[in-house]
Amino acid sequence: xxxxxxxxxxxxxxxxxxxxxxxxxxxxxxxxxxxxxxxxxxxxxxxxxxxxxxxxxxxxxxxxxxxxxxxxxxxxxxxxxxxxxxxxxxxxxxxxxxxxxxxxxxxxxxxxxxxxxxxxxxxxxxxxxxxxxxxxxxxxxxxxxxxxxxxxxxxxxxxxxxxxxxxxxxxxxxxxxxxxxxxxxxxxxxxxxxxxxxxxxxxxxxxxxxxxxxxxxxxxxxxxxxxxxxx
Ligand SMILES: [Zn+2]
Numbered sequence: 496x497x498x499x500x501x502x503x504x505x506x507x508x509x510x511x512x513x514x515x516x517x518x519x520x521x522x523x524x525x526x527x528x529x530x531x532x533x534x535x536x537x538x539x540x541x542x543x544x545x546x547x548x549x550x551x552x553x554x555x556x557x558x559x560x561x562x563x564x565x566x567x568x569x570x571x572x573x574x575x576x577x578x579x580x581x582x583x584x585x586x587x588x589x590x591x592x593x594x595x596x597x598x599x600x601x602x603x604x605x606x607x608x609x610x611x612x613x614x615x616x617x618x619x620x621x622x623x624x625x626x627x628x629x630x631x632x633x634x635x636x637x638x639x640x641x642x643x644x645x646x647x648x649x650x651x652x653x654x655x656x657x658x659x660x661x662x663x664x665x666x667x668x669x670x671x672x673x674x675x676x677x678x679x680x681x682x683x684x685x686x687x688x689x690x691x692x693x694x695x696x697x698x699x700x701x702x703x704x705x706x707x708x709x710x711x712x713x714x715x716x717x718x719x720x721x722x723x724x725x726x
Contacts, residue, residue, distance in 0.1 A: 503693055504693060544714055554715055562715070576613045611653070613658055639667055691721060
């Protein structure tokens with residue numbers, strides 16, 4: 496069954512120039528041994544848990560919720576629904592996914608299956624090499640996200656296990672109190688993927704995601720290699 500699947504990589508390569516949340520330290524790599532000197536090559540890498548394409552565990556906003564190593568593997572390989580609002584969003588950094596857009600998606604494509612993950616394509620991924628275009632001016636975070644009503648519907652009426660997006664965060668940049676993170680998803684044990692790319696290569700329904708997140712003991716999240724499988 497999987498032999499004929501096409502694999503789409505949704506991951507931004509993780510290096511020193513990856514786009515970061517303002518103020519968070521960029522990844523650093525230090526060469527410890529080299530082939531020429533030691534016979535083998537290896538580095539020590541230091542990174543903020545929420546760097547580049549990364550996973551948010553529920554404990555990121557809720558004390559006592561699951562850490563990244565406690566996420567069941569079953570929850571990391573899921574069918575995905577991909578809602579594309581990039582045309583409507585255009586360059587509107589304050590755009591959020593509305594409940595009407597979710598319902599219109601279902602009217603066209605069918606109901607989002609229970610236990611799926613929902614990825615939102617805003618088109619912001621096109622800007623991820625330009626920090627101001629992607630995240631806003633210093634002190635004024637701006638990027639699209641999931642609206643509260645839409646997120647509530649996906650969690651309560653569709654039983655989704657996770658949300659993903661092609662921006663810096665699930666909550667829009669404007670939403671400084673992180674209502675989706677702190678009130679809707681993490682309290683119920685859902686995870687997030689942020690800074691996804693290549694979402695335009697995915698069909699609305701029918702693909703699966705494999706979330707290759709590091710099981711960091713006690714971690715709030717981790718960079719992740721995120722692969723989509725297309726039938
Ligand atoms: Zn995060």
